[in-house]
Amino acid sequence: MASPSSHRAPVRVTVVTALAAAAAMAAVLSGSACTKVSTGGPLSSRAVPGVVRIVGIGSMDNMVPELSATIAAVDVGMFWAGWFFIVNDQGQLEPDLATEVPTLSNGGISKDGLTIRYHLRRGVTWHDGVAFTARDAIFTWRLIMNPNNNVLSRTGYDQVASMDAPDPYTLVVHLKRPYSPVIAALFSMSGTPMCVLPEHLLRGLPDINHVAFNNKPVGTGPFMVEHYDPQSGVDLIANPHYWRGPPKLHEVHIIFAQDDSTRIVMMRTGEADLFYDPASRVVPELAGIPDTRGLHTPFEEFWYLDFNLKRPPLDDLRLRRAIVMAVDRQSIIRDLLHGYATIANGDQPPFSWAHDPSTEAPSYDPVGAARLLDQAGWELGADGVRRRNGRPLTLVYAYSVNSGDGVRYGPIFQNVMRQLGIIVSVKGYPDSLFYAAKQSGGILQNGKFDVSYQGWIGGIDPDDRALWACDQQPPNGYNTSFLCDRRVDEQERIAMTSYDLKTRKAAYARIQELLNADLPVDFLYWSMRNDSVRSELRNYLPAPVVTEFWNSWKWSI
Numbered sequence: 342m343a344s345p346s347s348h349r350a351p352v353r354v355t356v357v358t359a360l361a362a363a364a365a366m367a368a369v370l371s372g373s374a375c376t377k378v379s380t381g382g383p384l385s386s387r388a389v390p391g392v393v394r395i396v397g398i399g400s401m402d403n404m405v406p407e408l409s410a411t412i413a414a415v416d417v418g419m420f421w422a423g424w425f426f427i428v429n430d431q432g433q434l435e436p437d438l439a440t441e442v443p444t445l446s447n448g449g450i451s452k453d454g455l456t457i458r459y460h461l462r463r464g465v466t467w468h469d470g471v472a473f474t475a476r477d478a479i480f481t482w483r484l485i486m487n488p489n490n491n492v493l494s495r496t497g498y499d500q501v502a503s504m505d506a507p508d509p510y511t512l513v514v515h516l517k518r519p520y521s522p523v524i525a526a527l528f529s530m531s532g533t534p535m536c537v538l539p540e541h542l543l544r545g546l547p548d549i550n551h552v553a554f555n556n557k558p559v560g561t562g563p564f565m566v567e568h569y570d571p572q573s574g575v576d577l578i579a580n581p582h583y584w585r586g587p588p589k590l591h592e593v594h595i596i597f598a599q600d601d602s603t604r605i606v607m608m609r610t611g612e613a614d615l616f617y618d619p620a621s622r623v624v625p626e627l628a629g630i631p632d633t634r635g636l637h638t639p640f641e642e643f644w645y646l647d648f649n650l651k652r653p654p655l656d657d658l659r660l661r662r663a664i665v666m667a668v669d670r671q672s673i674i675r676d677l678l679h680g681y682a683t684i685a686n687g688d689q690p691p692f693s694w695a696h697d698p699s700t701e702a703p704s705y706d707p708v709g710a711a712r713l714l715d716q717a718g719w720e721l722g723a724d725g726v727r728r729r730n731g732r733p734l735t736l737v738y739a740y741s742v743n744s745g746d747g748v749r750y751g752p753i754f755q756n757v758m759r760q761l762g763i764i765v766s767v768k769g770y771p772d773s774l775f776y777a778a779k780q781s782g783g784i785l786q787n788g789k790f791d792v793s794y795q796g797w798i799g800g801i802d803p804d805d806r807a808l809w810a811c812d813q814q815p816p817n818g819y820n821t822s823f824l825c826d827r828r829v830d831e832q833e834r835i836a837m838t839s840y841d842l843k844t845r846k847a848a849y850a851r852i853q854e855l856l857n858a859d860l861p862v863d864f865l866y867w868s869m870r871n872d873s874v875r876s877e878l879r880n881y882l883p884a885p886v887v888t889e890f891w892n893s894w895k896w897s898i
Contacts, residue, residue: 387611388877388898391591396604397617398597399743402773402781404569405555407485407535410493410776410783410819412798412888415534416617419890420577420593422536423473423561425459425528427891428801430882434529435891438462438473438537438561442524445840454519454840457527459512465584467539468565475506478528480540489548491778493786494533494818496807497526500837519838521845522804530887531800532807533819536560550780563588563894571773573597589880589897601745608633614875614898617889620745621678627873638870638883639692640798643685644746646754646863647785647793651823654734655791659717661860664792665703666710667761668754670865677749682866687853688797688805690867694842695803697850702857702864710761719762727762735764739790741776742769747794754792765792779816786815788823795821796868801886803849806833809856822861829855 398416403409406418419427425439434442440460443449449458465473484490485498500520505513516523525531539559543549556569563585564577574597579588596613598604601623607613609630619627628635646668648655655661674682689696711721719727719734727734738754740747751767758765770784777783785793797808797819807818810833811825829852836848856862870889874881879897883889 388614388875390898391589392594393590393592393615393878393896393898394594394596394607394613395615395617396596396598396607396613397615397619398574398595399599400571400597400772402777403555404558404566404575405538405549407481407490407492407538408550408555408778410778410786411772413772416888416890417575417595418534418536418560419562419888420564420595420893421468421558421560421562421566423465424530424534424536425478426524426530428530428884428886428888429891430884432801432885434524434801436462438465438478438528450523450840454521455516457514457516457523459514461510461512462584463510465561466582467541467561468559468580469542470582471539471541472509473537473539473561474509475512476509477537477540478512479504479506480544481528481535481538484538484543484549485535487548489550491548491550491780491816493778493816494807494813496533496804496813496818497522497531498535501527519840521837521840522800522802525800525802526804529801531802532798532804534800534887564590564593571597583894585894588894590893593893599743605630608873608875611875614878615881616873617883618870619873620749621681621868621871622745622749624679624681624871627871630873632876633873634876636870636872636874636881636883637681638872638885638889640868640870640889641690641693641800641886642796642798642868642870643688643690644794644796644865644868645685646865647790647795647822648861648863649788649791649793649821649823650861651788652791654729655736657717658860659713660719660734661863662703663710663713663717663761664758664763665860665863666706666713667757668863668865669705669757671705673750673753674866677746677753678866678868681869681871685864685867687856687864688799688808689803689849689853690799693803695846695849697846697853700850700853700857703860707761714762721762725759725762726764733764734762735766736791738765738767738792738794739775739784740767740769740794741772743772744794744796750794754794783815785821788815788821793821798887803845804837805849805852806837809833809852809861824859824861826855826859829859 398413401413406414423438426434427437429435502515502517563583565580567578568576575595577593581587604616608616648661670684686702718729755765775784779786807813809829813820832848832851836845877898880895884891
């Protein structure tokens with residue numbers, strides 16, 4: 342995440358023009374039911390040669406993926422950081438800092454599954470010119486495992502007994518026990534991707550929670566962080582010494598525009614070249630912008646309602662089941678997402694070998710939901726509100742204000758629950774607080790909600806332990822429903838320790854079955870990435886897993 346600049350001064354992109362335009366349009370449209378933004382006619386693309394400007398992120402809690410709870414840190418990290426493996430547009434692992442994927446057949450994984458040998462790439466340097474070696478990977482593992490660092494999940498890294506480097510470009514990992522997700526888990530595209538960090542800049546520190554490095558990190562990637570402002574975005578410049586060769590672009594600007602309306606205006610006025618992962622509701626409008634094209638990529642990302650099982654009344658399974666039965670997922674896809682999604686019945690995507698098509702979530706049945714609440718003792722009063730022992734049934738729905746679909750679903754959920762006799766208050770938070778670490782007062786990590794609207798981007802391996810295992814509750818993981826089911830833990834253990842595909846598949850099928858029985862969440866839908874791309878931008882090929890940004894060194898404009 343950063344380094345000096347002998348390059349020409351970067352083009353600073355201001356959001357002022359777009360904000361002013363958005364404000365003007367809001368004034369024109371006030372009082373009208375129409376929400377479509379229009380500038381009154383087509384505008385030129387205003388592409389800047391060698392410069393790409395990206396919108397889609399509203400804010401970020403930390404630049405360093407190890408310390409971040411959001412995928413945005415990984416998206417940005419793909420420009421400046423280095424990983425053992427990345428995922429290409431075909432959904433396959435591609436070597437980055439490592440030269441080949443270890444397997445049983447090539448000897449990279451020992452027969453007992455306890456030793457992994459990585460061959461690391463020679464000739465790679467950090468942005469400051471220091472050579473990258475296996476020592477950096479060993480140091481990063483120790484940093485991740487340091488309890489003083491605010492790392493939200495140590496899944497995978499906690500399975501390592503030790504690491505050693507027989508030479509600067511060979512890393513040998515000794516596992517505590519066989520761990521089948523290991524290749525995706527360590528410095529690769531898992532559900533919690535973490536990059537390799539430089540030992541020479543961070544060694545000797547008690548922790549890295551608040552160091553200057555976090556605002557201008559140094560990596561091995563194709564671009565170097567030139568400037569980061571939590572309010573406005575990240576400016577990156579090309580790394581002339583990148584091991585694949587200098588990038589075709591000179592600069593990349595990631596602009597933190599706070600809402601979709603502003604991002605749409607910036608695409609329309611030519612102040613942005615890529616709007617990635619927009620809310621589905623704006624896709625039809627983006628399609629009408631001149632000099633752009635739309636890309637629609639099936640993506641391993643599901644959205645769900647997360648129930649706080651630690652906080653009454655949602656510790657009662659009957660209430661959780663009633664809520665799930667009252668939520669019409671098909672109408673969410675049709676009306677909220679314009680059809681750009683498919684129903685989710687679990688956390689394994691339909692295209693994964695780990696998916697069990699026979700597993701179904703409770704069906705939409707609002708009448709049955711009301712009957713279930715009656716049975717649970719929540720009586721419907723004359724005022725339409727349910728009470729038990731004189732206490733009204735009230736819930737807090739929490740969401741990120743940077744999630745357009747989460748914002749829009751709030752009042753829908755509120756209305757659906759009101760028809761059921763449940764009073765819901767809606768509370769929105771910026772990403773930087775909603776997803777923040779427990780130690781930093783994060784809403785999710787501290788369980789300051791009853792129901793939350795969340796999304797999860799899985800890794801290339803189906804490992805989902807970080808979401809459901811008992812020991813993955815905050816601050817040690819992403820189990821923000823606070824589920825603890827020893828049956829789930831046992832299946833996670835089987836899935837983690839076996840290298841046999843059939844055994845793992847059966848374990849994940851059982852986990853899906855248990856989740857649909859426990860209902861710690863209401864699985865809503867699998868999304869698509871519906872990017873709007875400036876016509877002049879070439880070689881942008883979105884990946885379908887973890888993050889779209891895998892080949893930025895090839896981009897040109």
